[in-house]
Amino acid sequence: MKACSVIVWVDEQRIAKARDGATGGIIAESSDHAAVIQAAIDNVGPLGGTVFIRRGTYLVKRPIRFADETRVRIVGELGFSPLRSTVLKVDSSFPDQRYVFECIKQSSATNNAPIDIEDLHVWNPNWSSVRAGFLYWDGYDSGYFGGPKLRRCYAHYLWRGIHLRGAANHGVVTDFYYDVPRTDVTVDAALIVEAYSSTDYTACFTVHRVLCVIIGQATNAIRIDGSSFHVRDVFIIGGATQNKFDNFSDAAIRLGKDVGAWSNYLDGIHISDTHPEQTALILDGVSSSSPLTRNNRVVFMSMVPKYVRFKNNAYNNTVIVRQSPNGVPTIDDSNAGPGNTIIVEPGSRLWSQAEAGKIAAAKCRVIDLRPGASATGTATIPAGSTSATVNHGLLAAPSKVLVTPTANVGAVWVESITSTSFTIRCSTAPAASTTVYWYAEL
Numbered sequence: 001m002k003a004c005s006v007i008v009w010v011d012e013q014r015i016a017k018a019r020d021g022a023t024g025g026i027i028a029e030s031s032d033h034a035a036v037i038q039a040a041i042d043n044v045g046p047l048g049g050t051v052f053i054r055r056g057t058y059l060v061k062r063p064i065r066f067a068d069e070t071r072v073r074i075v076g077e078l079g080f081s082p083l084r085s086t087v088l089k090v091d092s093s094f095p096d097q098r099y100v101f102e103c104i105k106q107s108s109a110t111n112n113a114p115i116d117i118e119d120l121h122v123w124n125p126n127w128s129s130v131r132a133g134f135l136y137w138d139g140y141d142s143g144y145f146g147g148p149k150l151r152r153c154y155a156h157y158l159w160r161g162i163h164l165r166g167a168a169n170h171g172v173v174t175d176f177y178y179d180v181p182r183t184d185v186t187v188d189a190a191l192i193v194e195a196y197s198s199t200d201y202t203a204c205f206t207v208h209r210v211l212c213v214i215i216g217q218a219t220n221a222i223r224i225d226g227s228s229f230h231v232r233d234v235f236i237i238g239g240a241t242q243n244k245f246d247n248f249s250d251a252a253i254r255l256g257k258d259v260g261a262w263s264n265y266l267d268g269i270h271i272s273d274t275h276p277e278q279t280a281l282i283l284d285g286v287s288s289s290s291p292l293t294r295n296n297r298v299v300f301m302s303m304v305p306k307y308v309r310f311k312n313n314a315y316n317n318t319v320i321v322r323q324s325p326n327g328v329p330t331i332d333d334s335n336a337g338p339g340n341t342i343i344v345e346p347g348s349r350l351w352s353q354a355e356a357g358k359i360a361a362a363k364c365r366v367i368d369l370r371p372g373a374s375a376t377g378t379a380t381i382p383a384g385s386t387s388a389t390v391n392h393g394l395l396a397a398p399s400k401v402l403v404t405p406t407a408n409v410g411a412v413w414v415e416s417i418t419s420t421s422f423t424i425r426c427s428t429a430p431a432a433s434t435t436v437y438w439y440a441e442l
Helices: 035-044
Strands: 005-010 016-020 026-030 047-055 056-060 072-074 088-090 098-104 115-117 122-123 130-141 149-156 162-168 171-180 188-196 201-214 222-224 227-236 253-257 265-272 279-284 297-303 307-311 320-323 331-332 341-344 366-367 375-380 389-393 400-405 413-416 421-426 432-442
Touching: 005 035, 005 056, 016 035, 026 035, 035 047, 035 056, 098 115, 130 149, 130 265, 162 171, 171 188, 188 201, 222 227, 253 265, 279 297, 375 389, 375 421, 400 413, 400 421, 421 432
Parallel strands: 005 047, 047 072, 056 088, 072 115, 088 122, 098 130, 115 149, 122 149, 130 162, 149 171, 162 188, 171 201, 188 222, 201 227, 222 253, 227 265, 253 279, 265 297, 279 307, 297 320, 307 331, 320 341, 341 366
Antiparallel strands: 005 016, 016 026, 375 432, 389 421, 400 432, 413 421
């Protein structure tokens, strides 16, 4: 008979034990702590149950796996220090490039294991020789009813955090802390969403409140191939104050790599303490002839890295920058598709007159809302004259000036554009003074 709840603890002799919460019977005990946790999970049947792992340090020598359709909730204790927490410590014998928790689908006729993991601290002190991840969830060709849920967990020195693959749908990640606090550590990413093929992708996930402290180097903090992700309140902190300037070998966030990312909403993204020459975001359509990265919306609440890059005709994406101390972004859109929009809001700094200028963008539509980035007004062409000079008030010479006269004055154009003024000219002198509306932007 399967247990509804199992309690796991480690005693003073470092022996882990698992007890049936209802009967009190011992299910397993061993110095192999992972084997005891595995036995506890295996004793929870498809009707569902909970494995309580009491505070303490558990040495993990092998991945802990979930059978298909096993409904299990794993609950630890996460306190203010490791001594008050449930800590799963990766052993030096742990296999390289594996995960502490692995949900690998075994049968195409069944669904994945619906799993909840809460309040665990996973720590890899052997990061220099063993690359270990937190959770791998493989939704191969099914799993629409059983995506994982991860709440209030701490990943310390892990090569990868959460790795979702295939049809890993309808899941939740909240309050996830990914910490790589050394400059000499190289990792991959805190959150990876990977597809098997163009028809087998991850979708419908909620990811809220993620803190990534990456003092070393990572490929990305977040990498998504999939759709319908709602990612909110992400803090990505680099290592610039510790003279680590190359935190991301690719980009802090990448949407689209092997298949593409579409209809995702990333809101409240904060990137700080990274070098300004880093790349904040890559939107990659993957295939230039049939681009798959589209209809994404990314809102940066604060951003130090200045580059936003478009590749392989990614299209119909919107990037909003609400605050940037460097007056960024610099847009690399030479390979962008149509319909992309960059909006820079007033919280982003507009530099001095010598440094100010329009954001570099060849294809994307740029809407620059910063004070001093655009100006409007009226000018008057006097009767019998063919010109009027305007003092525009911008911090630099505008790159675009639009003029609209209120009467027929023939052809109208703008010349002598400087950092302080421009001249409006017309081909036919008006018989009466004529008002001209103008708009100028950097």
